[in-house]
Structures are given as C-alpha cells and as structure tokens.
Amino acid sequence: KQEVTQIPAALSVPEGENLVLNCSFTDSAIYNLQWFRQDPGKGLTSLLLIQSSQREQTSGRLNASLDKSSGRSTLYIAASQPGDSATYLCASGGGGADGLTFGKGTHLIIQP
C-alpha cells in the first residue's frame, strides 16, 4: 500500500525567501505525482503534475521535481509572498482510473 509523507507539517518563513517542501512515497511504481494548494475552508487547486517519465515541471515561481528511485518529490517556491500562505499537498497516482494517495500536507505561512 502506497504511503505518502510530507515534512515539515508546518513552516513559517519571512517574505522573499526561497523554500522547499518535501514529499516522500514508499512505492516507486507511481504513474504520476501531483501537487495541490488548499486555502482554509476551500477546495484543492492543482499546481503541478509530474508524469513518471519526467523529472520536473515548472509553473511561474513554482518548480516540482520527481525522483522515483529515491521515492521523493520536492516543491520549490521562489521569492515567497504572503499570498503563498496555504496548505500544500502532494499526492501519488497509479494511472488510469486509480485515485490519488495523499500526504497530510505542509501548512505554510509567509510572514510579511
């Protein structure tokens, strides 16, 4: 059974810093890995999807990497802003109709 872990559970940094959120998974036979953002009381917003054949994806100030052999993915946020404050979730997918297996998230606070 796939298990996904996110460390740290919470992180608080000053505005402007570059930061890295970590995600690890136990079964390297994943089809893809997806990063989400969730604001308090809201739904999930998809940030980046990395297919198993890819090593990274970029969108604006966000860069996500995937290393299947080590069972790790990282989300890099450049030049953090207070508006980046949210909970970030990673999830592994098995492909096809398979649902996602989620980590418990990293609660990020960017201090103005």
Place this chain on the structure above:
Amino acid sequence: DAGITQSPRHKVTETGTPVTLRCHQTENHRYMYWYRQDPGHGLRLIHYSYGVKDTDKGEVSDGYSVSRSKTEDFLLTLESATSSQTSVYFCAISPQNEQFFGPGTRLTVL
C-alpha cells in the same frame, strides 16, 4: 474552473438518516472520484467511477455507496449516517491523469 459542482455545500443531519451528496461535471470526463478529508488523516479515497454504471471501492468505502447513471453525475450515499462520517467530502474528475477537485461539501452528523 474545472466545471465541477457539488451539492449541497453544507449539510447537518442526524445519526441514522440517509444522506446523498451530488457531484456534477460539465465536461463529460470518464473518471470521477469521491474523497473525504479529516484532520489527522488527510484526504482518503471513498469510491471512484470509470464510466456510467462502472464504480469501485476505495480505501474507506465502508458505510458508503455510489451511483453513476449519467456521465455528468456521481452520487455518494450514506445509507445510515454515523458521527464518524462527519467530514468534508470532495469530488474530483480526471481528464488526462491530472485530477481537479470540486469545492467540497461539509457534512455534520449529530
């Protein structure tokens, strides 16, 4: 906007009553999912569907049933609600492997 709506958005019910949550999509995607989100557990898959009348169980399916009679609608039913089913329920669709989520339904079972 992934074209997913959920109804109701909030519901309070009593233990033992049946409850049905609806997920509606406007884009005719084949795969649809129901998850629940709880503090300390994160999001967990309840049921999923890979087509009309084609559904299967997820990690936490006990106490839940689903139906999909039309491509656009995926219903989640709690046959007899229990307090342990108090949660936030999310529906998702999956065009081309990326999953997109609805706004959620907050269900409270008293």
